[in-house]
Amino acid sequence: MGHTKSEIYTDKQNQIAIFAKVFGHPARVSILQHLFKMDSCFCGDLVDEIGLAQPTISQHLKELKYLGLIKGNxxxxxxxxxxxxxxxxxxxxxxxxxxxxxxxxxxxxx
Amino acid sequence: MGHTKSEIYTDKQNQIAIFAKVFGHPARVSILQHLFKMDSCFCGDLVDEIGLAQPTISQHLKELKYLGLIKGNxxxxxxxxxxxxxxxxxxxxxxxxxxxxxxxxxxxxx
DNA sequence: TTTATTTATCGTTTTATTGCAATTAATTAA
DNA sequence: TTAATTAATTGCAATAAAACGATAAATAAA
Known part of the structure; x- marks a missing residue:
């Protein structure tokens, strides 16, 4: 099916899985490591650094932002x-x- | 495309992502929590406990085993x-x- | 105002993941 | 040997995720 049955798990279990999932892609790991290293970073810098297309980076940033792990200014x-x-x-x-x-x-x- | 470009990341970044991905599903989180709580567990116990079909649990166990996080006896x-x-x-x-x-x-x- | 720059969004294609019914494999009990 | 039990595998359908080209939106510079 491709659809997780979230309703049969505890909130905690779902929360762990949601956080883990966002770390489950090396591009997002890389983005976060950069933000830690550089303190802050423009979207364009990440595009140059990582080597994915700009819309792809933008999408990964959106997911990280949605979970509240990063802020955009x-x-x-x-x-x-x-x-x-x-x-x-x-x-x-x-x-x-x-x-x-x-x-x-x-x-x-x- | 739906395919992660692993080759553009460091081994470390890929490793983090691979571990995180396996925790990125609440069924696998739940399985691991059970194994911690019960010390050990039969496949069938997990099926009863979690409420997914036996083949589904079996598949999740396989992934955890593939990464070496669990052992089967x-x-x-x-x-x-x-x-x-x-x-x-x-x-x-x-x-x-x-x-x-x-x-x-x-x-x-x- | 027009042009350039930067990022977000949309739409599409490709691949991966989830879940299960049906079946198979392996072992034990009768 | 035959039947029962348990788990793994196979094959499939449905959904999600990854990637990117094209485009839109927003702001700055000319």
């Missing part, structure tokens, strides 16, 4: 993007809860 | 699954490097 004809620090921290909390689960025993399996 | 007609502790730890290292990047300055943007 219009400066003339350009748009300057940067990490949304507060939301990034909140996301980290959610993901850590999942990734840092403790392993209950010592032997591996069955 | 045949016991009679059943298969017992559990977290692969070593690979889980290695995955956490990769993801932490990405998620725990430092924010360079204090003000937000541009």
């Amino acid at each position: 219009v400066e003339g004809t350009s748009v300057c993007y940067c990490i949304d620090r507060e939301n990034w921290t909140a996301m980290k909390e959610v993901m850590s809860d999942f990734l840092d689960q403790d392993l209950p025993s010592n032997q591996d399996c069955c | 045949v016991e009679g007609t059943s298969v017992c699954y559990c977290i692969d502790r070593e690979n889980w730890t290695a995955m956490k290292e990769v993801m932490s490097d990405f998620l725990d990047q430092d924010l360079p300055s204090n003000q937000d943007c541009c």
Whole structure:
């Protein structure tokens, strides 16, 4: 079908999956790494840096923005993007809860 | 096109994306949470617990196994699954490097 | 006002993913 | 050996995602 049955999972499970999914593409990973490294970045810089077409980068930026992980700031004809620090921290909390689960025993399996 | 251009990214970026993608579906999040909670689990238990068809669960298990995050152990007609502790730890290292990047300055943007 | 620059949006094509019914494979129980 | 149980595989339909050309929108410069 190609359609996730979100309604049978907890909100937390869906939230983890939604955050993870946005990191599930190397272009978005690359964009975020750039924003961390450069502090802020114009859309055009990312196009040059990453090597995808401008509409493609724009679309990836839109998804990151939709989840609140980045902010865009219009400066003339350009748009300057940067990490949304507060939301990034909140996301980290959610993901850590999942990734840092403790392993209950010592032997591996069955 | 619908095809990720993996070759234009670093190995690290692709690795992060590959791990993130497997967490990008709530069924797989749910499976992993169960394996953490129950220590180990039969495929059938997961089918009952999560509420997807058996082939669907089996497919999600396959993906988790392919990345090495879980192990399967045949016991009679059943298969017992559990977290692969070593690979889980290695995955956490990769993801932490990405998620725990430092924010360079204090003000937000541009 | 006209032109150039930059980014967003639209529409389309291609590929990937999700989900399941049907079937197969493997093992155990009768 | 035959029937039952459990999980994997196959094949398919529906939906989502990735990529980009063309175009629109918005602003700045000439």
